[in-house]
Amino acid sequence: MEPITGAEILVRCLRDEGIEYIFGYPGGSVLHIYDELYKQEDVKHILVRHEQGAVHAADGYARASGKPGAVLVTSGPGVTNAVTGIATAYMDSIPLVVFSGQVPTALIGNDAFQEVDTVGITRPCVKHNFLVKDVRQLAETVKKAFYIATTGRPGPVLVDLPKDVTITKAEYHYPKKVKLRSYNPTVKGHAGQIRKAVDLILSAQRPMIYTGGGVILSDGSSELVELTQLLGYPITQTLMGLGAYPATDKQFVGMLGMHGTYEANMAMHECDTLIAIGARFDDRVTGKLDRFCPTARIVHVDIDPSSIAKNVKVDIPIVGSVPHVLRAMINVIRDEKLKPDGEALAQWWRQIDEWRKMESLRYRPSTEVIKPQFVVEKLYQVTEGQAIITSDVGQHQMWAAQYYLFDRPRQWINSGGLGTMGFGLPAAMGAKFAFPDQDVACITGDGSIQMMLQELATMKQYHTPVKIINLNNGYLGMVRQWQEFFYQKRYSMTYFEALPNFVMLAEAYGHVGLKIEKPGDVEGALREAFAMKDRTVFLDFATDPSENVFPMIPSGGGQNEMLLAERDEMVSTHEEGMVLV
Amino acid sequence: MNNSNRHVISILMENESGALSRVANLFSARGYNIESLTVAPTDDPTLSRLTLVTSGNEQIIEQIVKQLNKLIDVVKLIDLSETDSIERELMLVKTKAMGEQRAEMKRLSEIFGGHILDVTESTYTIELTGPGGKLDSFLRAVEKDAILEVVRSGATGIALGQKALHV
Numbered sequence: 001m002e003p004i005t006g007a008e009i010l011v012r013c014l015r016d017e018g019i020e021y022i023f024g025y026p027g028g029s030v031l032h033i034y035d036e037l038y039k040q041e042d043v044k045h046i047l048v049r050h051e052q053g054a055v056h057a058a059d060g061y062a063r064a065s066g067k068p069g070a071v072l073v074t075s076g077p078g079v080t081n082a083v084t085g086i087a088t089a090y091m092d093s094i095p096l097v098v099f100s101g102q103v104p105t106a107l108i109g110n111d112a113f114q115e116v117d118t119v120g121i122t123r124p125c126v127k128h129n130f131l132v133k134d135v136r137q138l139a140e141t142v143k144k145a146f147y148i149a150t151t152g153r154p155g156p157v158l159v160d161l162p163k164d165v166t167i168t169k170a171e172y173h174y175p176k177k178v179k180l181r182s183y184n185p186t187v188k189g190h191a192g193q194i195r196k197a198v199d200l201i202l203s204a205q206r207p208m209i210y211t212g213g214g215v216i217l218s219d220g221s222s223e224l225v226e227l228t229q230l231l232g233y234p235i236t237q238t239l240m241g242l243g244a245y246p247a248t249d250k251q252f253v254g255m256l257g258m259h260g261t262y263e264a265n266m267a268m269h270e271c272d273t274l275i276a277i278g279a280r281f282d283d284r285v286t287g288k289l290d291r292f293c294p295t296a297r298i299v300h301v302d303i304d305p306s307s308i309a310k311n312v313k314v315d316i317p318i319v320g321s322v323p324h325v326l327r328a329m330i331n332v333i334r335d336e337k338l339k340p341d342g343e344a345l346a347q348w349w350r351q352i353d354e355w356r357k358m359e360s361l362r363y364r365p366s367t368e369v370i371k372p373q374f375v376v377e378k379l380y381q382v383t384e385g386q387a388i389i390t391s392d393v394g395q396h397q398m399w400a401a402q403y404y405l406f407d408r409p410r411q412w413i414n415s416g417g418l419g420t421m422g423f424g425l426p427a428a429m430g431a432k433f434a435f436p437d438q439d440v441a442c443i444t445g446d447g448s449i450q451m452m453l454q455e456l457a458t459m460k461q462y463h464t465p466v467k468i469i470n471l472n473n474g475y476l477g478m479v480r481q482w483q484e485f486f487y488q489k490r491y492s493m494t495y496f497e498a499l500p501n502f503v504m505l506a507e508a509y510g511h512v513g514l515k516i517e518k519p520g521d522v523e524g525a526l527r528e529a530f531a532m533k534d535r536t537v538f539l540d541f542a543t544d545p546s547e548n549v550f551p552m553i554p555s556g557g558g559q560n561e562m563l564l565a566e567r568d569e570m571v572s573t574h575e576e577g578m579v580l581v
Numbered sequence: 582m583n584n585s586n587r588h589v590i591s592i593l594m595e596n597e598s599g600a601l602s603r604v605a606n607l608f609s610a611r612g613y614n615i616e617s618l619t620v621a622p623t624d625d626p627t628l629s630r631l632t633l634v635t636s637g638n639e640q641i642i643e644q645i646v647k648q649l650n651k652l653i654d655v656v657k658l659i660d661l662s663e664t665d666s667i668e669r670e671l672m673l674v675k676t677k678a679m680g681e682q683r684a685e686m687k688r689l690s691e692i693f694g695g696h697i698l699d700v701t702e703s704t705y706t707i708e709l710t711g712p713g714g715k716l717d718s719f720l721r722a723v724e725k726d727a728i729l730e731v732v733r734s735g736a737t738g739i740a741l742g743q744k745a746l747h748v
Contacts, residue, residue: 124610128653182595182656306647
């Protein structure tokens with residue numbers, strides 16, 4: 001076989017791995033790679049306007065499609081700009097492979113132009129990373145990177161490529177499989193534990209199913225639906241888990257946690273058996289740990305052993321992939337014709353229905369000013385609940401999660417773990433690359449959207465029509481809400497005295513801009529926007545600046561200490577809670 | 582920190598550049614305590630053996646073990662505190678040795694099974710091995726002013742009996 005350059009090897013690896021799109025930005029250390037990309041058409045390179053946008057776009061693509069995202073950036077600032085995106089993907093366990101240029105091996109450590117210690121900088125926010133020092137190891141390293149990124153608990157993997165490695169030559173051989181003696185994730189759950197879990201689950205008087213992003217990442221949605229319906233138990237989902245179980249089904253009691261529904265949090269607090277699946281007991285979910293599910297025996301299914309018993313002690317841990325473990329549970333229940341306690345369950349549902357009567361998501365409608373919740377409700381109606389929705393971070397993110405009912409996995413894309421403002425727009429673009437024929441909307445706010453605005457140009461270049469739903473209240477709303485509640489309305493640095501004219505801005509980038517100021521115009525504007533199938537439309541909604549996200553568990557509170565919009569105008573916390581965020 | 586929750590964790594890991602920083606990084610990022618850490622290649626040059634001494638309650642130690650196992654470069658590990666094991670540390674001490682001190686220091690070294698590696702007109706350099714506690718006792722036995730320099734390797738350890746950590 002004829003030896004070829006490292007750059008050519010890399011591009012062939014991407015092709016053989018089945019990578020359709022790579023999101024990136026060129027620079028000195030990756031010139032050879034860009035030259036090889038130029039010579040072929042299999043791997044399409046998407047030129048973003050900022051490296052953070054490249055990673056978020058690849059991330060959005062991965063979340064929407066289930067396939068790994070690929071990124072290519074140059075050394076130095078190329079990498080440091082990408083770090084926020086990498087950390088975002090890491091916190092939400094998204095499979096990505098990021099290729100970064102590096103100064104030539106001979107210059108590493110010399111403070112060369114555009115040199116940073118990429119492997120060192122990214123180490124805390126990747127699942128693994130590699131520095132390739134020998135071109136002969138390049139192909140195998142790329143294979144390992146994709147293998148590690150996509151198996152077990154997924155996550156971003158970075159491959160650092162010194163420039164000389166991309167120039168020197170080696171024979172190309174892309175291994176079909178790689179084996180790492182130090183990495184062997186458990187997929188099948190322990191049969192004995194599964195059996196014990198089934199017994200516990202069926203003995204429940206007040207059961208609760210609590211699921212997270214792990215169900216979506218492992219494509220375990222159909223098994224989850226089957227098991228939940230077989231049992232007839234109530235189910236709640238985390239922010240990351242929405243869509244794995246259809247939100248319009250009556251067994252779904254809404255999202256849980258800080259801004260979850262009253263019924264979900266009360267049912268968590270009162271349940272006697274908790275079945276946690278692909279969720280990690282995050283602080284936004286548990287509230288005050290010593291008051292979390294005080295009477296529950298807990299089954300926890302997760303592929304990552306370190307997620308189990310990290311925050312909350314569990315009674316039956318099961319390490320394994322969600323669909324495998326749930327399938328095994330379903331089989332035991334079906335084979336042995338096991339049935340839950342019907343009478344206890346009926347009584348439990350009566351209690352839950354009482355909690356539901358609180359209508360914790362009710363808000364005060366207005367004919368004068370646009371309520372942000374109203375916009376999301378109308379968006380849901382206009383898109384018939386079918387659009388892929390991405391969001392940024394803040395109040396609008398919570399309203400999106402509360403008022404858009406997600407019925408399928410991979411329909412809801414947001415930065416849950418890291419909470420990265422600026423994520424929504426490039427992620428929407430990535431999702432559109434994965435599903436060009438589906439409607440994609442980015443629900444955002446006037447703060448978040450300004451963090452990645454430049455990607456409007458990328459969206460123009462590649463014709464990825466997305467609808468941008470800007471809930472513009474002039475404030476950094478979520479921070480403002482906390483200042484109102486906990487800092488006696490001292491609105492420190494949360495009001496934007498100057499905002500761009502978003503309509504003109506959208507037009508400047510070659511898109512359509514619409515300004516909506518009256519509640520009566522909301523639906524019409526949305527219909528108009530979605531009718532423009534091939535255009536990106538920026539819908540700038542002037543929303544009520546004083547609106548707050550309810551219900552809410554103030555930090556430091558227990559699950560049964562929810563504050564409701566109409567009942568609790570005044571919100572406060574205690575000293576202990578003020579320390580928490 | 583009481584002694585009962587002190588743990589000696591012995592790790593077999595890929596002998597790759599950066600592997601050590603992954604372990605050290607993990608401890609600092611998650612706020613775990615490292616009392617000591619030693620590392621060297623094994624008879625198989627592709628593997629390193631790393632011994633670290635840490636402390637924490639049961640839940641913290643469980644997390645430390647799980648998080649270490651999660652590192653891609655970690656092949657296997659054992660918590661030596663959970664099994665019959667032996668722990669050794671090497672210490673090099675430079676002491677003053679003048680006048681009456683000279684004989685006393687030599688005798689003390691002998692009591693602790695040490696070796697005097699280097700002798701000058703006014704100093705001894707002594708080598709001692711043993712469990713950490715024994716080395717502490719030696720330092721306590723020596724007059725404080727007499728100690729010029731102390732170098733300790735940190736603990737290493739191995740399980741007793743047939744149990745062996747290998748690939």
